[in-house]
Each structure stands twice: as structure tokens, then as C-alpha cells.
Amino acid sequence: MLKHVKHYISVGAYSLRMSFARQLEYPSFLICWVIGNPLNYMMGVWMIGVITQRFQALNGWTYPQIAFLYGISLLSHSLSVLLFIQTWGIERMVIRGSFDRFLVRPVGVFFQFCIDYINLIGFTDMIPGVIIFVYGSSVVNFEWTFFNTIKILLVLVGATLIRGATYTILGSVAFWTKSSRSLISMVHALFERTTYYPLSIYPTVIQVIFTFLLPFGFISFYPACEFLGQDSGFDFPLEFALWTPVVGVILEIIAVSIFNRGLKKYESAGS
Amino acid sequence: MVMIDVQNLRKDFIVSKKKKGLRGAFVDLIKPEKEIFHAVDDISFQLEKGEIVGYLGPNGAGKSTTVKIMCGILQPTSGSVMINGLSPAANRKEVVSKLGVVFGQRTQLFWDLRLGESFELLKRIYRIDDNLYQTNLKLMDDVLQINEIIDKPVRQLSLGQRMRGDLVASMLHSPEILFLDEPTIGLDVEAKYSIRKFIKEINQNFGTTVILTTHDLDDVEQLCSRIIIINHGKIIEDGPLEMLIDRIAPYRYLIVDFYKLPEEINHPEIEVMKKENTRVWLRFEKNKTSAAKLISDLSLRYQIRDLSVEETKIEDVVRQVYKS
Ligand SMILES: Nc1ncnc2c1ncn2[C@@H]1O[C@H](COP(=O)(O)OP(=O)(O)O)[C@@H](O)[C@H]1O
Numbered sequence: 001m002l003k004h005v006k007h008y009i010s011v012g013a014y015s016l017r018m019s020f021a022r023q024l025e026y027p028s029f030l031i032c033w034v035i036g037n038p039l040n041y042m043m044g045v046w047m048i049g050v051i052t053q054r055f056q057a058l059n060g061w062t063y064p065q066i067a068f069l070y071g072i073s074l075l076s077h078s079l080s081v082l083l084f085i086q087t088w089g090i091e092r093m094v095i096r097g098s099f100d101r102f103l104v105r106p107v108g109v110f111f112q113f114c115i116d117y118i119n120l121i122g123f124t125d126m127i128p129g130v131i132i133f134v135y136g137s138s139v140v141n142f143e144w145t146f147f148n149t150i151k152i153l154l155v156l157v158g159a160t161l162i163r164g165a166t167y168t169i170l171g172s173v174a175f176w177t178k179s180s181r182s183l184i185s186m187v188h189a190l191f192e193r194t195t196y197y198p199l200s201i202y203p204t205v206i207q208v209i210f211t212f213l214l215p216f217g218f219i220s221f222y223p224a225c226e227f228l229g230q231d232s233g234f235d236f237p238l239e240f241a242l243w244t245p246v247v248g249v250i251l252e253i254i255a256v257s258i259f260n261r262g263l264k265k266y267e268s269a270g271s
Numbered sequence: 272m273v274m275i276d277v278q279n280l281r282k283d284f285i286v287s288k289k290k291k292g293l294r295g296a297f298v299d300l301i302k303p304e305k306e307i308f309h310a311v312d313d314i315s316f317q318l319e320k321g322e323i324v325g326y327l328g329p330n331g332a333g334k335s336t337t338v339k340i341m342c343g344i345l346q347p348t349s350g351s352v353m354i355n356g357l358s359p360a361a362n363r364k365e366v367v368s369k370l371g372v373v374f375g376q377r378t379q380l381f382w383d384l385r386l387g388e389s390f391e392l393l394k395r396i397y398r399i400d401d402n403l404y405q406t407n408l409k410l411m412d413d414v415l416q417i418n419e420i421i422d423k424p425v426r427q428l429s430l431g432q433r434m435r436g437d438l439v440a441s442m443l444h445s446p447e448i449l450f451l452d453e454p455t456i457g458l459d460v461e462a463k464y465s466i467r468k469f470i471k472e473i474n475q476n477f478g479t480t481v482i483l484t485t486h487d488l489d490d491v492e493q494l495c496s497r498i499i500i501i502n503h504g505k506i507i508e509d510g511p512l513e514m515l516i517d518r519i520a521p522y523r524y525l526i527v528d529f530y531k532l533p534e535e536i537n538h539p540e541i542e543v544m545k546k547e548n549t550r551v552w553l554r555f556e557k558n559k560t561s562a563a564k565l566i567s568d569l570s571l572r573y574q575i576r577d578l579s580v581e582e583t584k585i586e587d588v589v590r591q592v593y594k595s
């Protein structure tokens with residue numbers, strides 16, 4: 001087991017090094033993202049500020065509270081971009097037969113696939129994520145006790161897995177249908193709508209859907225409710241800091257098994 | 272020892288037939304027409320350890336598909352493949368750790384990085400220890416001059432250099448079986464020569480079993496003790512090259528240059544194939560007579576300026592097999 005973990009770490013670390021080297025070969029491309037992405041999200045949170053100050057609090061959420069929620073969401077988004085961005089392109093890779101290379105090597109295919117191109121763009125989303133989260137947590141007087149820190153970390157891991165697993169499941173549809181790009185775009189929009197604002201502003205039906213069917217509420221809304229003492233609308237046993245990683249891990253297990261099933265349908269490309 | 276055991280292997284692809292025009296596009300949307308295509312159609316063969324086998328067939332015959340099933344990329348529709356007693360479908364990681372794979376039409380190297388980086392990653396993937404890694408690199412440098420190019424970015428390599436890189440990449444972990452799918456495609460004479468030499472050496476030194484797909488029959492002639500020919504997904508020939516030639520075209524050619532072209536060449540064992548100025552191509556069956564006897568017969572009757580003996584071109588043999 002330990003040998004196994006060591007093997008994966010050494011492959012992972014070297015792939016990481018290689019992805020950085022590959023991306024630094026084309027710096028102009030990166031610079032666009034370094035400027036554009038933080039600007040995009042800072043403006044997003046600014047807009048919410050303007051709206052809440054003009055039109056009062058959103059459903060009982062003050063601006064700093066929303067910034068706190070927005071911060072958790074954006075941090076998990078940036079982590080999921082770092083680790084799972086490859087899943088956005090499964091369609092292209094299925095059509096081009098790009099999985100051949102991973103399949104002939106004695107390391108897990110999903111692992112090789114994710115690690116093959118760790119995306120620096122993830123870091124450009126992380127910068128505004130950190131700024132907004134630090135701002136939100138200090139204005140709402142979030143207490144950085146040992147347990148709270150652990151909880152925040154668990155929530156971030158879980159939220160990242162929920163996002164990554166969702167991308168993986170939808171992306172894997174391409175193994176059967178040869179297309180999944182539009183599903184990925186759709187879920188991007190859904191993430192934007194459901195994780196940067198309190199879910200409680202939507203009608204109950206929507207809240208039910210995004211809790212039990214597509215559990216995006218666990219990405220930022222439910223954990224933020226608990227940390228901030230806001231009403232979540234649903235009563236769950238146990239703490240959300242636990243629910244988020246549990247949902248994340250279960251979803252990820254489902255996602256990887258769907259991906260592996262998809263690989264059995266993979267047809268490579270003529271050569 | 273049987274290294275590869277392929278039994279009744281089939282692979283079907285489902286292809287949708289596209290109709291023409293806007294109307295056709297609508298019809299396709301509502302009721303797509305699917306068709307089953309048998310890319311590999313009931314193939315069986317066994318390979319012994321240390322064999323070099325030429326896997327031949329015209330374009331689209333199903334060669335690459337067979338290779339992809341054998342190395343675990345594709346799942347067979349039915350039938351089985353056993354590599355050293357294990358199925359690549361069920362024990363992928365264990366099986367592929369003993370395989371080397373090269374697809375000539377597609378590189379496995381990282382385009383933007385120096386060649387050596389790809390090797391370093393493979394060293395970690397296959398858990399190759401430092402000693403073996405250095406030994407193998409050194410060995411391959413002797414035949415493929417890999418050190419000349421190891422620090423260049425892959426995108427700057429010529430086709431031949433890149434293929435050398437891909438071959439080294441496939442052999443770093445000393446695999447027991449090497450699958451080479453068109454490794455000499457588009458290469459110049461020099462590059463082909465060094466690749467053939469490489470295949471010969473690893474086969475002799477390590478007993479590596481090699482399956483070679485190629486359209487270059489010189490590759491086959493120089494390397495393969497056995498050939499398997501497939502067409503439309505079915506095996507049509509399987510055996511040593513000489514046997515195939517003996518059966519299908521047991522001929523040799525005597526090319527004679529006369530001082531003066533004779534009106535007619537009458538000899539029971541000779542068939543005139545072609546005439547050009549004073550030169551004549553004569554065909555004879557090699558197990559019925561010998562070149563020496565024919566030359567002496569001819570020189571009694573005619574004045575010969577020059578002559579040479581030619582073997583049957585394996586190209587002609589293979590073309591004939593494809594046609595049948
Ligand atoms: N992924 C695929 N989907 C549909 N048809 C395929 C696919 N791969 C190969 N084929 C078809 O199967 C046949 C055999 O292909 P291949 O094994 O690549 O032939 P070759 O002998 O030239 O290597 C061809 O007709 C090809 O069009």
C-alpha cells in the first residue's frame with residue numbers, strides 16, 4: 001500500500017513539474033489569464049456588494065456573509081480547475097483517441113489523465129478566491145480556532161470533489177455518445193448560479209433539486225449556513241462540515257467508476 | 272513458451288451511416304442508421320517467446336485494431352487475448368508493465384518538452400531503478416544515437432529522430448513484448464536501417480518478442496521469421512516467409528544481356544517474361560532447375576554479354592496474396 005502511494009506520488013510530482021514547464025513555454029497565454037480571471041471574479045463580488053447595499057440584504061444575508069460564501073465557492077472552484085480541468089476535454093480526447101497513451105501504462109488511467117496537465121489557470125482563480133474569503137471571514141468575525149480550520153479544510157476538499165466528480169460524470173458521457181462538451185458548459189452555468197449566492201433565495205423546488213439530485217448546495221451554501229448561523233431551510237443530522245466531504249467522496253467514487261466503465265467503451269481512433 | 276495467445280478474436284465497430292443533404296440530416300437525427308463493421312473477424316494465432324512476427328495486410332485490414340486489443344487499449348467484442356497467461360482486459364496494469372508499444376503515426380512523447388523529460392516520467396511510471404535506466408539508455412545510445420537528441424524539444428526533432436525517441440521510450444523498462452505499429456513509416460533509408468538494427472539487437476540480446484506491422488517489405492525480409500497476413504479482419508496466411516514464397520511464387524529470374532537479341536529462346540524450363548533492347552528477363556522454377564544449368568545451356572547457344580540472377584520480389588508475392 002505504502003509502495004503504491006509512493007509510486008503515485010513520484011509519478012504525480014514529476015507530471016506536475018512537466019505541466020508547469022509545458023505551460024511556461026507559452027507565457028503570453030498565461031498572462032491573459034493572470035489578469036483576466038481575478039478581474040472577472042473581483043467584479044463579480046463587487047456587483048453583489050452594489051446590489052446588497054442598494055436593495056438591502058439578500059434573504060437575510062449581509063454582504064460580508066455573501067463574500068464568505070463566495071470565497072468558499074471560488075476557492076473550491078480554483079482547486080477543481082487545478083485538479084480536474086482535464087475532464088472538461090474528455091469529448092475531444094475520445095474523438096482523437098488520446099487515451100491510448102494512458103491505457104498502455106501501468107498506472108491508474110484516471111490518475112494519469114488528471115495529472116497529465118495540471119492547469120496553472122487554477123492559480124489565477126485562487127488569488128481572488130483567497131482575497132474574497134479572507135475579507136469575508138474577517139468581516140463576519142469568523143473564529144480561526146483549530147476545529148474551525150480543520151472544518152474549513154474538510155469543506156474545501158469536499159467541495160472540490162463535488163465539482164470534480166460532477167465534471168467527470170458529465171464528461172464521461174462522451175465515451176458513449178462521443179460528445180459531452182455542452183453538458184460541461186451547462187454545469188458551469190449551474191455552478192455559477194447555485195454556489196456564489198445563498199441557495200435560499202430560490203424557490204423550494206430548486207433548493208430540493210440542488211440538495212438531493214445535484215448536491216451543489218454542499219459546495220458552499222450549507223457549510224456557510226452552519227459557520228454563519230444562517231437558516232439553511234433543511235434540517236440535517238450532523239454538521240455540514242462533515243456532510244460536504246462525505247458527499248464529495250461518494251460522488252467521486254461514483255464518478256471514477258463511471259469513467260472506468262466508459263473506458264471499456266472507448267474505441268480509440270483509426271490508425 | 273507461448274507469449275501471446277489469441278483465440279477467435281473479434282472486434283466490431285458500430286458506424287452510423289450519414290445521409291446526404293438537409294433532409295438526410297433530419298432523418299439521421301430521428302432514425303440514425305447504424306451498421307456493424309467487423310474490423311477483426313475471428314482471428315487466432317499464438318506467438319512464442321523471442322519470435323519476430325510481421326503482421327501484414329493492406330490499409331484498413333484490421334492490423335492496428337488487433338494490436339490495440341492485445342495491448343489493452345480496446346476491449347474485444349468476443350474471443351480472448353492472453354499475454355503471458357494474463358488477460359489485458361482483466362489485469363491491465365500487470366500486463367502492460369511487460370509491454371512496449373509504438374504507434375508510428377502517433378508519438379507518445381511530450382511535444383513541448385525535451386526528449387529526456389518524457390524518459391524521466393516513464394522511469395517513474397514503470398519504477399525503473401537508476402541502474403537499469405542508465406544501462407538501457409547507454410545500450411540504446413549505441414544503436415540509436417539517442418544522446419545526440421535527448422536534450423532537444425520533441426517538436427524540433429525530425430520524423431526519424433522522433434521515431435528513435437519513441438522506440439527508446441518503449442524499451443526503457445525492458446519489456447518482454449514489443450508492439451511496433453508502422454515504426455518505419457515515412458522514414459529515410461538511414462533511419463530505417465538503424466531501427467531495423469535496433470529491433471534485431473533487442474531481440475537477440477533480451478529475447479524480446481516483437482510484433483511488427485509495416486508496409487515496408489524490406490523490414491519483413493530482414494527481420495521477420497514468420498509473417499501473418501490479414502485482410503478484411505481475417506487471417507489469410509500464417510507461416511515463415513520462405514514457405515509462403517515457395518508456395519505462391521517459387522521462381523527466380525535470370526536477367527541476360529545478349530550481344531544480339533535472339534529471335535526466340537526455346538528452353539523447356541524457361542519462360543520469357545520481358546524483353547528490352549538486348550536484355551531479356553527469364554523466369555524459372557527454382558526447385559526444378561538451377562541457375563547454373565540454365566546459364567550453361569544458354570551460353571552454348573548464344574553469346575552472352577552479362578547476366579544476373581534475381582529472387583522473387585516479396586512485394587509481388589504479397590500483392591498476389593492480398594488480391595486472392
Ligand atoms: N474507432 C473506430 N471506429 C470505427 N471504425 C474504426 C475505428 N478504428 C478502426 N476502424 C475501422 O476498422 C478497420 C480496421 O482499421 P485498422 O485496424 O486501423 O486497420 P489497419 O490494418 O490499416 O491498421 C478500418 O476499416 C477502420 O476504418
Ligand SMILES: [Mg+2]
Pocket residue numbers: 271334335336452
Ligand atoms: Mg494501422
